[in-house]
Amino acid sequence: MSSLNRSENMQKHWRSLAELEATPEFLEKLGAEFEAGDEEAWTTSSRRRFLQLMGASVALAGATSCTWKKENIAPLADRPEGWVPGTSKTYASSFELGGYGQGLNITSYDGRPVKVEGNKLDPNSNGATSTWAQAAMLELYDPDRSRGVAQFENGNETESDWAAFDAWASANLKGAGAAILSEASASPSFMRMKAAWLAANPNAKWFTYEPVNRDNERMGCELAFKMPVRPDYNTGAAKVILALDDDLFHMHPAALRNARGFAKGRRPEDGHGMNRLWSVESTFSPTGGQADQRLPIRASQIGAFLAALEAEMGLSQVAAPKGGFLGEKKSQAFIKALAKDLLANKGAAMISVGPDQPAGVHARAQLLNVALGAVGHTVEYRPVELVYSGAGEIASLAKAVKSGAVKSLMILGGNPVYNAPADADFAGLLAELKGNTAHLSLYRDETSLSCGWHVPRAHFLEAWADTRGWDGSMTVAQPAIHPLWGGRSSIELLSSLIGEAKMAFTLVRETFSESVSRSDSAWRKAVHDGFVAPKAKGVPVTAVPLAAPQFDAATLQGEGLEIAFRADASVWDGRFANSGWLQELPDSMTKMTWDNALMLAPKTAEAEGVTTGSMVTITTAGKTLDAAVYVLPGHAQNAATLTLGYGRTAAGHVGGLLDADIRDLGFNASAIRSSKGMSWSSATILATGATYELAQTQEHHLIDQTGMQGREQRLPAIAREGSLTEFNDHPDFASHRVHHPANVSLFDKRLYDTGHKWGMTIDLATCNGCNGCTIACQSENNIPVVGKEQVIAGREMHWIRMDRYYSGDADDPQAITMPVSCTQCEMAPCEEVCPAGATTHSSEGLNDMAYNRCIGTRYCANNCPVKVRRFNFFDNTEALSKPGNETLHLMQNPEVTVRSRGVMEKCTYCVQRIHTGKHDARNEGRELRDGDIVPACAQVCPTDAIVFGDLNDPESEVNKMYSNPRNYELLSELNLQMRTHYLARIRNPHPDLAVAETADHNAHAATPEVHHG
Amino acid sequence: MAKAELTQLDVEAIYPANLIEGDPSFTQVTQEVAGITEWPKPPRAWYIAFAIALTLLGILGACLTYLVVTGVGVWGNNQPVAWGWPIVNFVFWVGIGHAGTLISAVLFLFRQDWRTSINRFAEAMTIFAVACAGLFPAVHVGRIWFAYWLFPIPNQMSMWPNFRSPLLWDVFAVSTYATVSLLFWYMGMIPDLATIRDRANTKIRRMAYGVFSLGWSGSNRHWHRYERAYLLLAALATPLVLSVHSVVSFDFAVAQTPGWHTTIFPPYFVAGAVFSGFAMVVTLMVPARQFFGLKHIVTMRHLENMNKVILTTGMIVGYAYMTEFFMAWYSGNQYEAFAFVNRAFGPYAWAYWTMVSCNVLFPQLFWFRKLRRNLWVMYPIVLLVNVGMWFERFVITVTSLSRDFVPSSWQYFKPTAIDMLTFLGSFGLFATLFLLFVRFLPMIAVAEVKTVLPTAHAHGHKKEEGE
Amino acid sequence: MSVFHFPRWSNIFRPILGITSIAAPVYLTGLFAFGASPENLNVGYKPVQPVPFSHALHAGELGMDCRYCHNTVQEANHAAIPPTATCMNCHTQLHKESDALALVRESAATGKPIQWVRVHDLPDYVRFDHSAHLHAGISCVSCHGRVDQMEVVEQVEPLSMGWCLDCHRNPEPNIRPKSEVFNLAWQADEAPHILGAKLRKEYGVNPQEDCSTCHR
Structure with a gap:
């Protein structure tokens, strides 16, 4: 690998360690690769189905004929004022994760929310959202959500109802001996209800536990x-x-x-x-x-x-x-x-x-x-409004239970049986309470199964709520739909526990009156905006001197192995484990889906004699866990990281459900996370000799020397970057990364000089690989989830692929992320070769895809140089037609065709949004303005790295980006005339540390006929 | 042409006496060939082979049913290798389907008399191979039930297929080729069918062969028209030999994938097709002449001639491999250069070197007369050529796709069991048809063979009543 | 044993066979292409509705505007089927006891929708925008026919893709003054395509034939 250490003005990229180091294991694997795949390999993860609501709601009648099925139209008996069937409405809402809120806008069609967007008015969101907020849509409609009150005895479930629970609660959750264990929440209403419950039950106890807290x-x-x-x-x-x-x-x-x-x-x-x-x-x-x-x-x-x-x-x-x-x-x-x-x-x-x-x-x-x-x-x-919610709380609760001070326990949300510290034995604690326990939860999860009662929780999109953002702002969340399964939100439950049984709306409204304003107009504004700015800017602080810290030699030397536990970028602490979207979302750095793994530095892995996919037994403080290894370049030496949230046994049909014989995913870090080592602890690992197949979207396969060299040669031209010095010397250095002869085409160039000419730019300097675009696109465009086996087979469906390349030294590399979706080539190679004419160019320069014309020859995918076309190898909508999964139909965006099997699909710049934008402008009798149309990816991007607009509008933002000196076109030597351009990334290394760079842009000067790509 | 003016070599080349051994009479030839269809029972080997063929055909049926019910995902195809084994198999079978028409039409036009012993056989093989080939593009599409959209049929959508797509050219090229080959084969068979009809001793045979011999009476007028039609069809079929595989090669050459986008493909594909076609003819001919006692009609000289063609075309193919490499380097295109380095030294190097050794190295043994006339040498070689030519298509299709422009999408292709069983099953279809052919139809063009018998050219007209 | 030859009389089959072999594919293709076209399968579709609502009476005789019931047609994709409440605006007074209206009264009382049968049914992968067409001066009548004369609504146009494209390629004959869009009986004073051409310019009508215009 000496070539990697060459100091050149172009950086060399490589993608995974297997490529960088030809280890014997991987060479052996290379030899044994021509083996039969598993032809039965696909799973029954969450699926979509064809559905478009017309008018109000449509019931598909069974009659068949030569034409379409007979359809009924069932208009509302009484349509509310201002309700236009088939159009979308947007409501302000908010989302709380780990006690902190974030403003959202919920787009709803005919009463069904279908898309989460950021709330532009809330500075914590500013129109962007996290991946978790995006995935809330799938959670809302998840068929695995709990559908009613249940009682459990020794794991046996009996259906029950709210009345029975209320009777039990009013008898047991009262006075001394009653306790509540809640998730962290800074919601003003929640705080108020907590105070109210404690006031009503002065001798009762309240504990708060959040496995990932601050x-x-x-x-x-x-x-x-x-x-x-x-x-x-x-x-x-x-x-x-x-x-x-x-x-x-x-x-x-x-x-x-x-x-x-x-x-x-x-x-x-x-x-x-x-x-x-x-x-x-x-x-x-x-x-x-x-x-x-x-x-x-x-x-x-x-x-x-x-x-x-x-x-x-x-x-x-x-x-x-x-x-x-x-x-x-x-x-x-x-x-x-x-x-x-x-x-x-x-x-x-x-x-x-x-x-x-x-x-x-x-x-x-x-x-x-x-x-x-x-x-x-x-x-x-x-x-800070939040109370402490660490492992200490679980310890206090355990103490109270053991001493008999707590006789009955209500758990509001959370899943402590799964994610309490390993040494707490939370399930054992619940057993001591002998069924005098209840759990309010969206799912009948591990904790529910160990409790006497399970009561269904209303999803945050189903109930009024308020939250508090990191900056202290308050958000007001409107529900977007009635509770699908009759759940209660936590404030409603608390209200019922103190015998008021008020609706969430009343509770939130009361809180608002008490803490913000009694004025009705202020309330209406808050509901509309979804956001109330914090009163004060910040509090003044006075520094208190601290004693000098001491560090022992062992810490400085970094002896032994240290394992750190972190929230997972996909499933957080495990609460999103049943979300197919999040499970299949490739991790920003590892590109891993459907699993977590023990991440080790290359050298550490080598010293331990393991590599990606090796199974190891991790031992910390007497607890052990078998987990697969993922070798992560740039990880600290002699250290390991394992993310939380995997190994769920009662998450659901996606995340693992032991009762239904559905394997858990990944490895449960909670099993070795003790109350003394919630953040990290020393550990030993021992290779078991077994291997485990991880599903990655980028390093599907091992790369050999030849591949490495080929990649090294071309990557500087693909993900272009340079230092600030280089930029200052040659602002347009990016376009000089590639020189090629003038492109000549046999075809006449279509000009697109009238009407709209859509274009996009993606700024690699500001893209931080957060995956927001990928999942927003998935939500907007009804993109199916295919399951781990299909990801391994290389059939993931994401329309936006977040490429990640490393460069430099494996122990301390640099990384660059690059979102790639269909670039809408004007000279699209896919269009020429489609025999059915299913993909053609629109008059506005979009590479249209008529799904219902596609017969699936897959020729277009072969001929796509950026490989952004996605094929439905199976009926990815199959599970939707299964009984019990009806709610998933409601999640489909009615503006986008749900694709059947055998059909190619890809990004079209959210053409449905383009048409809606044009439609609205036309019906309002005005010209389309720049910014009227925002594709889902651009909308969700927190850094505005993605800019979309009309290239025929000289004032448009995208036009400015096109004339940005960092602008370049991918693979310009192929004369594709891509509409999506990239802006090169600029690094700003400290001058004292920067590697000397030789800027050499004169090599091409001798050849007059070179063009810059 | 006076014989005295000919050298010994010329005589050997054109004098028919050497083509058929043993100087059989017309009657004997008729009896030997037509008689096969009249045997009360075929040899035991036929039964065993037929049982195996039917089993494989059943496997094919099961695989295709499973495919249609479940989806293309039952195969190993993925992103970026959207075309996998089905297309490899398609090109493989189309290639095999080349020898027949070449032998029948091109060699006919060039007056290569030695073709008469093998042309029927080769034509039949062509048709069955094209049937297998036609199967794969039809079933490889995602929505088979809409595959008819590839045909320019007026429809309510007011939509034509995309005439710029090479896949559409394929539809026309392959269907034209199949039609003409079938016609050619059938027309050539009419006199022989009539012969069998005339020899029939059961009513069913008489009726069946009678219907298909279209009232052939062997009259002078019939013969005259037959010869004219044969010549015309041969002239029509000749360009098709070149066109069909050229068009198939466009599927690749017109795309811009590195390793596909080369102008050398049409001639390279045609040469490869002839190469693999002849190899398959030899593969089938050797056992057939053994089991049906036709060794004197299909002589070692025929086999040797075919082996010479294999040697020649094999070297053309080898030359094409070198040219590809040269052009990849000479073009200065980094993607193209990488595609070929990757073929030879990347993860599929094993496939590449299998291809090179089977197609270029082993056929070199045919330089030696002794070896190319030795059944025990030629048979393994032609089998290897068949394997090598499958791998050629595999190398072209899969290696190029698995690593194209953007490295983040690179992926190794793994076939599934269904891939393998479907391919195996296609041999079942081929073998079933072939076994039925050798059982019920005259596998040697009797009428044509007679024209090259010494008797037909004997001094004067030593006529025999063969019919 | 006599040799099988075709008897002389069988010669008659020769031309028949010849013609059939050429004509059959053409015929079958034709049958397939035109016989199964929406023009033949869909036009005239006239399902029985649960409530015998007469457009001829309401829109024709009583002269009610289309938009009284289909009130979202100018602003939305959908020309919404009216809620029961719209019927009850009048029918709380008129024909209060009529048997024909029993379902309507029941719906109004229970809040359960009336299950109308869809007449003009486009595939789910097609998006049709009513408002866009109205704003371009395309009348209801162009696609739905003289609904104001129909006792029971029936489909009068094939609603096939080719039919849509015909108009998108040549919209002039169907463009009328925006004021007359809802006047189903309106006749142009001059040749429709000449007027249409003028109006097309005036309204800036530029129908697209991109796939994504209708399929997304």
């Missing part, structure tokens, strides 16, 4: 400032950002806002300079992938790193820890440069710390923020 951060702030606050970053104002083990742009409650602010400083042509992101972390997070400088160290070493940095900066009298990793040249240079950079940018620098770091690290980092003058500029401190 307690450490709050404790750290309390240490530093002696008050309960949390840091709220303004990444947009920061010139230098240091992220310490923090996935600031993905896993943070304000990730969307953080990413957006950060992106502001990534477009060098804007003229206000570029910011610089420093990332010091154990695993390779997408935020680390965005970093200009990155240092992989173990999670437990972050504190020592911070202390060394502090000493280097000379802001406090801390003695610098010495030895271990800090003695290495690389870390020393890194710390030196970083300190210099931070000091040079006082007032415009910020340090963020990941929630898994101990309170002490948070405290010191926040004090450093104060010292750097960040407060009021890049950091503000907000009061």
Whole structure:
């Protein structure tokens, strides 16, 4: 692999370790690859079905004839005012995850919500959404959701009803001995109802548990400032950002806002300079992938790193820890440069710390923020409403149960039987209460099965609610649909427990009157906007000096193996385990679907004698777990990361359901996560000799030497990037990455100079690979889920593929993400070869796809140079026609044809939205404006990396992007005339650390006939 | 032409005496060929072979039923290898279907008399191979029930198929080829069918052969028209030999996938097709002449001639392989260059080198007269050529697709059991048809063979009443 | 044994066979292409509705505007089938006891919808926008015929793709002044295609033939 170490002005990319290192295992596997596949390999994951609602609702009658089936039209007996059948309406709502809210807009057709969008008015969302919020749609309609009250005895289920539960609750959940264990929630109404319940039952107890929480951060702030606050970053104002083990742009409650602010400083042509992101972390997070400088160290070493940095900066009298990793040249240079950079940018620098770091690290980092003058500029401190929700709460509950202080327990949401610390034996705890337990939940999950009662919860799209955003803003959430299965929201349940039994609307309205405004118009505005800005900007803080931290040699040396537990980017703490969309969403860095795995650095894996797919037994504090290994380049040495949320045994038919013989997915980190080591703990791993097949969307197969070289040669031209210096010298360097003779075509060029000419640009500088576009597209376009086996077979259906390439050293590589969907080539190779004429060019330059004309020769897919066409190898809609899955029909976007088997599909720039936009403009008698039409991917993008518009409109944003110097066309030598262009990524390495780069753009000057792609 | 002016070699080449061994009489030839269809029972080997063929045919039926019911996903096709084994098999069978028409038409026009012993056989093989070939493109589409949209039929959608698509050209090329080949084969068979009719001793045989011999009486007028029609059809069929596989090659050459997009494909495909077709003729001929006692009609000289064609076309194919590599390098196109390096040294190198050794290396043994006349040498070689030519199509189709422009989409292709069984099943279809052919139809063109018998050219007109 | 030869009389089959072999494929193709076309299968489709609602009476004799019932037609894709409440606007007063209206009264009382039978049924993968056509000056009558003269609504046009394209390629004969769109009885004073050409320019009608115009 010596070629990888060559210093060239073009970076060399490679995609996976298997390619980079020809290990004997993989060479052996290469030899044995021509083996029979499994012809029966497809699963029954969530499926879609053809459905389009016309008029009001349609009942398909059974009569068949030579023509279409006889259809009935059943108009509403009484149509509400302003209700236009078949058109969409949008409602403001909000979504709470781990106690923090985020504003949403819900698009609804004929009373059925079909799409989640961000709320533009809410700065925490700013029109973008997280992948989890997008997937709420599937959760709402999930056929596995609980459909009624049930009683459980020794795991045997008896159907029951709300009346019976209410009777039980009023007898048992009262007074002393009653307790509630809830999820974390900062919802004002929830807080109010909690207070009301505690007031009604003064001797009762309340516990809160959230397996992924930010307690450490709050404790750290309390240490530093002696008050309960949390840091709220303004990444947009920061010139230098240091992220310490923090996935600031993905896993943070304000990730969307953080990413957006950060992106502001990534477009060098804007003229206000570029910011610089420093990332010091154990695993390779997408935020680390965005970093200009990155240092992989173990999670437990972050504190020592911070202390060394502090000493280097000379802001406090801390003695610098010495030895271990800090003695290495690389870390020393890194710390030196970083300190210099931070000091040079006082007032415009910020340090963020990941929630898994101990309170002490948070405290010191926040004090450093104060010292750097960040407060009021890049950091503000907000009061915290949330209560602690860590492992300690479970311990207190256990104590109370054991002492007999708690005799009956109501669990509001959450799934502690599955995700409480391994040493808590939560199921055993519930058993001690002998059935005097109840669980409010969307699913009959592991906890429900261990409780005496299960009561169905109303989905957040089914009930009025309010939440509080990271910045302290309040959101008001309207329901978009009646509860499908008669569930209650947590505030409704609490209300019934105190004997009021008020509706959620009343409760939320009351809270609003009490805490915000009594005025009706203020309420109406809040409901309309979905958002009420926080009253104060931030609270002033006073720094409290801390004692100097001590670090032992073992920490600095990084002895032994350390395993860190993290929330999963797909299923979070396991609550989204039954979402086929999220399960099949490839992880930003690993490109893994349907599983988690123990992530190890290449060298560590080598030392342990394992590689991707090897099974190992992990042992921590006496608990063991068998898990598969994934070798992640850029992971810290002698460290491992395992994400939470997998190994669910009662998630549902997608995420694992033991009762129905459906295997669990991935590996349950909770089994080895103890209350003392919720963030990380020392561990040993031992290869079992077994292997496990992981389903990745990018490294489907192993790459040999030949493939490596071919890739190395062409990748600089595909995902183009350069340094800021290079950009300053040659702003249009990207278009000079490829030179080729003039393109000549046999066909006349169609001009598209009248009417609309749709185009798109994707900015690689601001794309952070968050996957938002992929899942928004899936939701918008009724894209099916195919299941793990089909992903392994290479038949995933995502219309937007998030390519991720590594470059450089395997121990500390750089990563670049590149979303690729149909580029709508004007000279589309797919169109020429389709014998049926199913894919043709529209007058506006779209590469139309008429699904119902497609006969599935797949010739177009062969001839597509970017390989963005997706084929329905099976009937991916099959499961929808199964009884019990009817709710999934409601989820389908009626504007988009649901594809049958044997049909090719692909992105068409959300042509349904284009037509709706044109339709609306025409019916309103006006011209279409730039920004009227936003495809789902562009809408969800938190950093506005995707821009869509009319190229014939000289003022359009996309036209400006086209004339951006970083603009380039992929594979321009093929003369495809793609409508989607990319903007090259610019890195801003610190001058002291930057590798000397030789800019050489004169090579082509000798040949006069070269064209730039 | 006076004989005195001919050299010994010329005599050997044109003098028919050497073509058929043993100087049989017309009656004997008739008896030997037509008699096969009259045997009360075929040899035991026929029964065994037929049982195997029917089993494979059953497997094919089961696989196709499963395919239609479930979807194309039963095969190993994926993204980016959207075309897998079905298309490989299609091209493989079309290629095999080349020898028949070449032998019947081209060699006829070139007055190559040695063709008479093998042409019927080769034509039959062509038709059955084309039937197998036609099967694959039909079933490989995602929605088989709409495959008729490929035909330009007026319809309520006011839509034509896309005439720019090579797949559509395929539809026309292959169906034309199948039609003409079938006509050619059938027309050539009419006199022989009449012979069998005339020899029939049961009513059913008489009626069956009678209907299909279309009232042939062997009159001078019939013969005259027959010869004219035969010549015309041969002239019509000759360009088809070139066109059909050229058009099939367009499926690849017109696409822009690296490794496909080359101008060399049409001649390269045609040569390869002739190559594989002859190999298949030899493959089938060797056992057939053995079991049906036709060794003196299909002589070692015939086999040798075919082996010479195999050697020649094999070297053309080998030359094409080299040219591809040269052009990939010479073009300076990095994608094209990579496609070929990847073929030879990438994950499919095993397939590539299988192809090269089977198609280029082993046939070199045919340089030696002894070896090309030795059944025990030629048979393994022609079998290897069949294997090699399948792999050629596999290499072209799969390696090119598995790694094209954007590396993030690269993927290794793995066939499924259904892929393999379907391919195996297509041999069942082929063998079933073939076995029925050798059982019920004259597998040697009796009338034509007679024209090359010494008796037909003997001094004067030593006529025998054969019929 | 006598040799089987075709008897002389069988010569008559020769031309028959010859003609059949050529004519049969043509005939079958023709049968398939035209016999199974929507023109022949769909036109005249006239299902029995659960309530014997007469357009001839309401729209024709009483002269009610189309939009009284189909009130979303100008703003939406769908020309909504009216809710029961629309019927009851009048029928709480008129024909209160009529047997024919029993279902309507029942629906109004229970809130359960009346199960009308769809007459003009496009495939689900086709999107048709009523409002767009009305704004282009295409009258109801172009597709639905003289509904105001129909006792029972029936399909008068094939609604096939070819039929749609015919008009998209040559819209002029079907364009009329926007004011007359709902006047089913309207006749142009001049040749429709000449007027249509003028109006087309005026209204900026530019019908598209892209696949995505109707299929998404």
